[in-house]
Amino acid sequence: MAAKKLRRARLSQELCERLSRHQITTCQDFLCLSLLDLMKVTGQSYGNVQKLLCKVSLACAPKMQTAYEMKVRRAVNPSSAFLSTSLHGLDKVLHGGVPCGSLTEITSPPGCGKTQFCIMMSVLATLPISMGGLNGAVIYIDTESAFSAERLVEIAGNRFPAYFDSDEKLFSMTCSVYLYRELTCGSVLKRIKSLEEEIISKKVKLIIIDSVASVVRKEFDTKLQGNLTERSNFLARGASLLKYLAEEFSIPVILTNQITTRLSNGPAIQADLVSPADDLSLSEVLDSSLQSHPLVRLPKNRLESSRILLEICLAGASGGRKRESGCVTAALGNTWSHSVNTRLILQYHDLPTRQIRVAKSPVAPFSTFFYTIEKSGFVLQETDSE
Amino acid sequence: MQRDVGSLPLAPALRARLVAAGFQTAQEVLETGPCGLSKDSLLSPEFWLQCTTALGSFENLIVSSRNIEIGISKEEALEALQVVRQECHSDATRTAGAPGTSRKCTALELLEQEQAQGFIITFCSALDNVLGGGVQLTKITEICGAPGVGKTQLCMQLAVDVQIPECFGGLAGEAVFIDTEGSFMVDRVVDIAAACVQHCQLIAEAHQEEDHLKALETFSLESILSHIYYFRCRDYTELLAEVYLLPDFLSEHSKVRLVVIDGIAFPFRHDFEDLSLRTRLLNGLAQQLIIIANDHKAAVVLTNQMTTRIGQSQSTLVPALGESWGHAATVRLIFHWDNNQRLATLYKSPSQKESTIPYHITPHGFRDVQPPAVTQNPEGTEMNPRKRLRREEEK
Numbered sequence: 163m164a165a166k167k168l169r170r171a172r173l174s175q176e177l178c179e180r181l182s183r184h185q186i187t188t189c190q191d192f193l194c195l196s197l198l199d200l201m202k203v204t205g206q207s208y209g210n211v212q213k214l215l216c217k218v219s220l221a222c223a224p225k226m227q228t229a230y231e232m233k234v235r236r237a238v239n240p241s242s243a244f245l246s247t248s249l250h251g252l253d254k255v256l257h258g259g260v261p262c263g264s265l266t267e268i269t270s271p272p273g274c275g276k277t278q279f280c281i282m283m284s285v286l287a288t289l290p291i292s293m294g295g296l297n298g299a300v301i302y303i304d305t306e307s308a309f310s311a312e313r314l315v316e317i318a319g320n321r322f323p324a325y326f327d328s329d330e331k332l333f334s335m336t337c338s339v340y341l342y343r344e345l346t347c348g349s350v351l352k353r354i355k356s357l358e359e360e361i362i363s364k365k366v367k368l369i370i371i372d373s374v375a376s377v378v379r380k381e382f383d384t385k386l387q388g389n390l391t392e393r394s395n396f397l398a399r400g401a402s403l404l405k406y407l408a409e410e411f412s413i414p415v416i417l418t419n420q421i422t423t424r425l426s427n428g429p430a431i432q433a434d435l436v437s438p439a440d441d442l443s444l445s446e447v448l449d450s451s452l453q454s455h456p457l458v459r460l461p462k463n464r465l466e467s468s469r470i471l472l473e474i475c476l477a478g479a480s481g482g483r484k485r486e487s488g489c490v491t492a493a494l495g496n497t498w499s500h501s502v503n504t505r506l507i508l509q510y511h512d513l514p515t516r517q518i519r520v521a522k523s524p525v526a527p528f529s530t531f532f533y534t535i536e537k538s539g540f541v542l543q544e545t546d547s548e
Numbered sequence: 549m550q551r552d553v554g555s556l557p558l559a560p561a562l563r564a565r566l567v568a569a570g571f572q573t574a575q576e577v578l579e580t581g582p583c584g585l586s587k588d589s590l591l592s593p594e595f596w597l598q599c600t601t602a603l604g605s606f607e608n609l610i611v612s613s614r615n616i617e618i619g620i621s622k623e624e625a626l627e628a629l630q631v632v633r634q635e636c637h638s639d640a641t642r643t644a645g646a647p648g649t650s651r652k653c654t655a656l657e658l659l660e661q662e663q664a665q666g667f668i669i670t671f672c673s674a675l676d677n678v679l680g681g682g683v684q685l686t687k688i689t690e691i692c693g694a695p696g697v698g699k700t701q702l703c704m705q706l707a708v709d710v711q712i713p714e715c716f717g718g719l720a721g722e723a724v725f726i727d728t729e730g731s732f733m734v735d736r737v738v739d740i741a742a743a744c745v746q747h748c749q750l751i752a753e754a755h756q757e758e759d760h761l762k763a764l765e766t767f768s769l770e771s772i773l774s775h776i777y778y779f780r781c782r783d784y785t786e787l788l789a790e791v792y793l794l795p796d797f798l799s800e801h802s803k804v805r806l807v808v809i810d811g812i813a814f815p816f817r818h819d820f821e822d823l824s825l826r827t828r829l830l831n832g833l834a835q836q837l838i839i840i841a842n843d844h845k846a847a848v849v850l851t852n853q854m855t856t857r858i859g860q861s862q863s864t865l866v867p868a869l870g871e872s873w874g875h876a877a878t879v880r881l882i883f884h885w886d887n888n889q890r891l892a893t894l895y896k897s898p899s900q901k902e903s904t905i906p907y908h909i910t911p912h913g914f915r916d917v918q919p920p921a922v923t924q925n926p927e928g929t930e931m932n933p934r935k936r937l938r939r940e941e942e943k
Binding site: 189190193194196201202205206207208209210215216218219220221222223224225226227228229230232233236243257261263264394395397398399402405406408409495496497499500501503505521522524525527 | 557558559560561562627631694695696700701707725729730731733734735736737738770772773774775776777778779780781782783785786788789790792793796797814817818825828829832853854855856865909911
């Protein structure tokens with residue numbers, strides 16, 4: 163919309179030519195100028211310039227819709243509002259499942275099951291609408307080379323044995339999952355930009371990126387100067403492109419993220435503990451550097467452990483430069499947390515049980531479910547959620 | 549009348565011609581009349597000199613004088629005169645102190661206006677108390693907070709609450725919702741609106757008054773949703789364009805009392821190499837929003853993100869968009885966490901004290917924190933009984 167040429171905004175030909183001599187060709191350039199600049203550049207009076215501004219704004223501005231129209235549209239096509247995760251408790255809390263038209267993030271320490279969740283969702287998206295799926299293709303962008311087609315077939319066969327009773331059905335399901343291996347940030351961004359045409363031609367109904375964090379953290383070392391802004395720019399651009407695709411085609415987008423243990427000898431980044439749900443207590447410590455810290459063997463109680471983690475951070479802040487401090491949060495920073503609409507956190511509990519937590523959602527309160535990973539994918543345990 | 553010609557809002561080329569022709573004040577321009585203007589600007593010696601040097605010789609000048617416009621045509625002159633006359637007229641009325649174009653009034657008139665003005669309640673009585681009654685009209689309120697703390701929930705709640713009929717203590721207005729982040733969920737608004745309608749129905753049942761029941765006929769889920777005007781702006785160009793068009797939209801829909809921009813920070817935080825351009829655009833936006841709030845007696849609510857500022861000894865969370873943006877909003881609320889409790893702090897306000905209160909987000913929307921010993925309330929009124937009493941008094 164911003165790159166819309168002024169010619170298409172119904173301005174007169176000679177005006178467009180005059181403006182292009184000043185390097186103003188798009189609506190964005192036009193709207194960024196102040197009124198006096200516009201008077202100088204177009205040679206028109208104040209009143210006329212305001213009329214021109216209105217004309218250009220009309221060409222750029224979004225269409226109005228009332229909330230009622232939006233509701234009616236969703237009611238007409240209820241299956242297009244959510245993708246059911248086939249985990250009953252989770253679906254109920256999320257009012258149907260993973261929402262269409264917005265970004266959902268799965269965060270966890272390594273080995274908890276992010277890739278398994280993504281593979282399971284790929285199977286679900288290819289199912290027909292009568293079974294709770296979206297009857298469409300899946301685009302899977304894999305940056306860690308962790309996708310396993312055999313596991314895909316295994317989950318499909320074990321979870322829906324009645325449906326996938328013949329090899330043919332399994333075959334057609336695997337044909338609808340399009341896998342792309344991208345190993346750098348630039349190629350991921352390029353791939354996202356090219357997705358628009360693919361979505362239309364292949365009738366795609368789900369986009370999965372596994373994982374955003376690994377490719378970003380490989381390339382951007384935030385200790386180097388300037389890298390933090392570049393990283394935020396890349397993430398923001400990626401997020402806005404994905405949001406545009408999600409909304410335009412009304413499809414869910416699932417992204418995976420890692421967690422980070424922030425250890426620093428200097429200022430403690432306690433500010434990143436933006437919400438208690440974001441702060442993860444590791445009952446099994448996987449990071450060796452944190453393991454050596456004396457306060458680390460934490461009780462399982464989430465509140466207790468978050469309090470202790472906060473103390474670790476505060477100790478680092480007040481105690482001066484020599485102390486070590488650590489905080490455990492989702493990676494990719496604050497700005498990224500603003501961009502995703504729903505956040506699910508997977509964690510270890512008592513092996514083999516793990517827990518899945520709804521940490522950020524516009525429709526659901528904080529809740530926790532316990533699950534195990536079986537041949538058929540995720541299996542929820544029938545215990546009460548928090 | 550003595551206004552300098554260079555300051556008139558005419559086209560720059562026209563202005564230059566008038567100055568070159570020797571006009572210095574607006575008075576002179578008005579006295580000359582359109583025909584004189586078009587002739588006079590022909591006769592300036594400087595003009596002849598410029599034209600002859602440009603065209604090479606006097607003969608060429610005579611030949612081409614029919615093809616080139618040396619001076620200004622009579623129509624242009626008439627247009628210019630009209631602009632000048634309008635400017636001088638409005639100048640005169642301003643200095644004479646006539647009402648209409650002037651924005652001057654005494655503090656007593658303002659006090660009466662402010663007391664008669666309503667507030668948009670938030671259904672959380674603690675927050676309403678801290679704000680002095682609720683979100684104020686004709687002011688810009690900014691809500692900052694970390695992701696997931698409840699900014700969009702409050703915006704959706706306000707978009708529903710502004711429509712409460714007057715007999716229940718509301719403003720009976722409509723709402724404009726400008727979304728830049730895509731976090732507006734219709735299903736959630738449906739839940740919030742249903743809870744609000746139910747609450748009003750309970751009040752009506754308790755009081756059994758005529759106007760209550762009449763108002764309830766029009767205050768339904770459908771009407772609430774139809775009066776929330778939703779715009780989805782994908783980048784800052786669309787946002788700028790929409791804010792330029794907003795005054796016209798508000799003149800057409802004169803019942804709008806609330807403009808929400810959910811995520812003023814999002815489109816400005818990435819891909820902006822030129823920070824001075826960003827500051828200029830944000831300031832321009834702030835000015836336009838203040839004018840909109842005043843002219844149309846609407847409340848403007850903006851949501852902002854938090855960013856980490858790395859200081860010398862520690863890093864803190866501060867509102868995004870920089871220091872100068874902090875001056876744009878009149879009232880600033882910061883939402884944050886404390887262990888597991890959401891808190892709202894009133895950070896900047898011209899009339900209220902700085903304070904912090906806890907709040908809750910329930911399936912019915914934005915609410916107070918329930919004190920432990922509370923009487924059994926019927927389904928749907930998950931608010932303090934105190935809140936209902938206050939409404940009765942207000943009536």
